[in-house]
Amino acid sequence: MSLLNCMRQNCRDVFNAFLVRMARYAGLFDFPVIEPTNCIPNRLIPFSKALSSKDYDQWVHFYEDDYLFERIWKNPHKYLEILQQYRGVILPDFSLYRDMPFVMQLWNIYRSRAIGCWLQQNGIIVIPNIRYGDKRTYRICCDGISTGCVIAVGSHGTLKNKIDRQLFAEGLMVVATRLKPMVIVVYGGAPDDVFEPIRELGIEIVVFESEYSKSMKPRQEVV
Numbered sequence: 001m002s003l004l005n006c007m008r009q010n011c012r013d014v015f016n017a018f019l020v021r022m023a024r025y026a027g028l029f030d031f032p033v034i035e036p037t038n039c040i041p042n043r044l045i046p047f048s049k050a051l052s053s054k055d056y057d058q059w060v061h062f063y064e065d066d067y068l069f070e071r072i073w074k075n076p077h078k079y080l081e082i083l084q085q086y087r088g089v090i091l092p093d094f095s096l097y098r099d100m101p102f103v104m105q106l107w108n109i110y111r112s113r114a115i116g117c118w119l120q121q122n123g124i125i126v127i128p129n130i131r132y133g134d135k136r137t138y139r140i141c142c143d144g145i146s147t148g149c150v151i152a153v154g155s156h157g158t159l160k161n162k163i164d165r166q167l168f169a170e171g172l173m174v175v176a177t178r179l180k181p182m183v184i185v186v187y188g189g190a191p192d193d194v195f196e197p198i199r200e201l202g203i204e205i206v207v208f209e210s211e212y213s214k215s216m217k218p219r220q221e222v223v
Helices: 070-074 076-084 102-121 162-179 190-197 211-216
Strands: 044-046 059-061 088-090 150-154 184-187 204-208
Touching: 070 076, 070 102, 076 102, 150 162, 162 190, 190 204
Parallel strands: 044 059, 059 088, 150 184, 184 204
Antiparallel strands: none
């Protein structure tokens, strides 16, 4: 649906064209441009928990199963006021699997950027989440993202499998070399064999432990 079509009488905007009505685009596949930020999160809370939390002094992230946040694509307006109360948002992490058809990988990158563009238009500070799948997505996943700013990646679930780990490390180096970010916010582990080459480029790595890792830690006994 084009923007012109979505303005026609009785035309239902099933593709959320309103999200990018004021967008600028970049790259071969016209990903919406995300304006840069130099802000670094103090704490993170997953979207599913942010909906009921009253502790707004933190950043919302989407590093959780897709079914827990697919609703923000289906009904963005419903969650806008909630997200506006937090310090900022790391953009949705729609899944990109290496065995996923390329067109679906493109679609999920687009959806994250479209939501981010709209959140920025509504006064929310956002950090772009850079997610890539197979090697075809390495360079295009940076389209529309400014150089020298703060970006985020999710490493949770990408480091145990040997092939996944290699693809993640290769893609991360491509991203770091192309975007030259000031800071990379990492949700999950940041092992030296993957992240030390990135640090050697002069990029600061800020790590936040995953909810899963936190849940696996033994609880301290109350004395």
